[in-house]
Amino acid sequence: MLTYEDSPQEADFRAALRAWLAGHTPAGPRPLGGPERAAFDTAWHRALFRDGWMGLSWPADYGGRGLPPVYEAVLADEVGAAGAPPVPHSAFLGRALLHHGTAEQRRRFLPGLLSGEEIWCQGFSEPDAGSDLAALSTRAEPAGTGYVVTGRKIWTSDAAWADRCLLVARTDPGAARHRGLSALVVDMGEPGVTVRPIRQANGDEEFNEVLLDGVRVPAGRVVGRPGDGWRVAMTTVAYERGPADIGFSSRYARAIRRLAGQAAHADRPPAVRRAVARAFVHTEMLRLHVLRSLSARSDGAPPGPESSVDKLLSTRTEQLLYQVAMDALGTAPLLGDEGPALFDYLYSRAASIAGGTSQIQRSIVAERLLHLPRAR
Ligand SMILES: Cc1cc2nc3c(=O)[nH]c(=O)nc-3n(C[C@H](O)[C@H](O)[C@H](O)COP(=O)(O)OP(=O)(O)OC[C@H]3O[C@@H](n4cnc5c(N)ncnc54)[C@H](O)[C@@H]3O)c2cc1C
Known part of the structure; x- marks a missing residue:
């Protein structure tokens, strides 16, 4: 049965969180954009993680607390009530790795994503593939033991300061369009990655164009099996x-x-x-x-x-x-x-x-x- 009242454990958790927020909510305003906001958000992300408030419903093996998902709602509630900055939202990218990644990929990537030590972005949309994501044309071609990625992504939030990108590319041009895709983890510092910020109507430059020109990606960076990209996305x-x-x-x-x-x-x-x-x-x-x-x-x-x-x-x-x-x-x-x-x-x-x-x-x-x- 669903209940919208806290259980005794949830009430204790809420009280502890409220006390923490009273002492740790940043005093100054959240910057409106640019690298200043990225730095502010990262510092907040790391503070939440350091004191155990990130990854509440994530497995403990990867830095989470293994609590029921409803604790995430308590966190959102209390953060809102305290007037604290929003809870970092990049965790949804980690969920893809939790469900589809290998044990090695989860160990390698999830702790950094959850702690805010590594910033991630999502490289799905392209100039000619947004709603119709399966139309995407960025290619990942086999080369040696890995892939070489070439193409163009757009509207990539946070790419200008991201360390890694969960990207979907076409690995099998001969397959049906939903089947020929693979999901890859690309390091944003690799040669061939160029990020161009896009200025939005509100003056912010949250999202970007990302150009990929022969970017090398090891085979161990494919999330799920090659051809599973649609499922991962x-x-x-x-x-x-x-x-x-x-x-x-x-x-x-x-x-x-x-x-x-x-x-x-x-x-x-x-x-x-x-x-x-x-x-x-x-x-x-x-x-x-x-x-x-x-x-x-x-x-x-x-x-x-x-x-x-x-x-x-x-x-x-x-x-x-x-x-x-x-x-x-x-x-x-x-x-x-x-x-x-x-x-x-x-x-x-x-x-x-x-x-x-x-x-x-x-x-x-x-x-x-x-x-x-x-x-x-
Ligand atoms: C603030 C913001 C942040 C974003 N961050 C990211 C990011 O980090 N990574 C990323 O990959 N993408 C990101 N995106 C891109 C976003 O996912 C796409 O903009 C979105 O999926 C729409 O694609 P599109 O812009 O190509 O529009 P289109 O797909 O070209 O759509 C144009 C219009 O046509 C309509 N339309 C299209 N197809 C249909 C249909 N079959 N039936 C009915 N109507 C249809 C759409 O609803 C829309 O109104 C971001 C976008 C915004 C606004």
């Missing part, structure tokens, strides 16, 4: 689409608290208060839905197409929240430590694209969960 995006995995619920919780504080001022018209109340209801619904998703995951099985529901709810909540903030309160700095409202509002528009667009999530829900006929 689908596991990765299923985790990426769960709001608890990306730690966004904490961002929304923090934003709605600030917004409610602003709306409570006596001079705010009733329409503003109603809009904020509606955004609050969506945020709360999302929080409860995340708890339910995580409870369903407690048997250790990877999430499947149902994570598209999480993604749609999360996107709707984020966009509504920041739209209300803009409509109600204008562009003044109002959400506090996340920076000016305009920055957050602009970023929220990307929520219906990043990690797979809302149209694609609706098709997944229609076809794979509701079993509706495919559109012709």
Whole structure:
């Protein structure tokens, strides 16, 4: 049976975490972008890991605590309530290695990813392969005992400061398009890797174009078997689409608290208060839905197409929240430590694209969960 109240163990955990956050939440604002924000996020990531708050539901063998997944939701809750920076979201890439990697790959890569000692990025999208990922054309050709990778990736978040990339490339051009793909771990410092930052509408340069020109990758860096790339990619995006995995619920919780504080001022018209109340209801619904998703995951099985529901709810909540903030309160700095409202509002528009667009999530829900006929 599902319960939304803490068990005694969860309550103890929550109290300990709350005390830790009171003493360790960074005092200054989170920088809005660039290497300053990367350094700030990395320091926060390492502090969380050092004191045992990262990888709560990960196996202890790889630096985790082996707790039930619902503890991840408690973490997101408390981080949001404390106004602390978001929980680092790169863990979803590690989930792919947990499910598909060899024992050697897990030992080699997971501790660094979890601790924040190594920054990872996701090299899936290409200029002509986004929603239709199986159309990708980056090639990984056998060479000696490994592969040589050539191609072009785009929208690669954090690539400018990443140490490694989980990349999908075509290893068998003769196979059916979903079957000829493989997932590889590429070191970003290898000769032939060029990263070009892309400036976004909000002024940030979070994502990048990554050019791969004859990059050597040892055979031991293939995740899963050669030809398993599609399966590895689908596991990765299923985790990426769960709001608890990306730690966004904490961002929304923090934003709605600030917004409610602003709306409570006596001079705010009733329409503003109603809009904020509606955004609050969506945020709360999302929080409860995340708890339910995580409870369903407690048997250790990877999430499947149902994570598209999480993604749609999360996107709707984020966009509504920041739209209300803009409509109600204008562009003044109002959400506090996340920076000016305009920055957050602009970023929220990307929520219906990043990690797979809302149209694609609706098709997944229609076809794979509701079993509706495919559109012709
Ligand atoms: C902030 C942000 C961060 C990102 N980070 C990364 C990253 O780190 N790594 C990475 O690999 N990628 C990343 N991406 C890329 C993201 O995964 C893609 O942008 C997304 O999958 C859409 O692909 P596309 O941009 O090529 O759009 P397209 O696939 O060209 O889609 C264009 C439009 O057509 C619609 N459309 C396409 N096909 C269909 C269909 N079959 N049915 C209905 N509508 C359809 C789409 O919904 C969209 O509205 C990021 C994107 C953003 C915005």
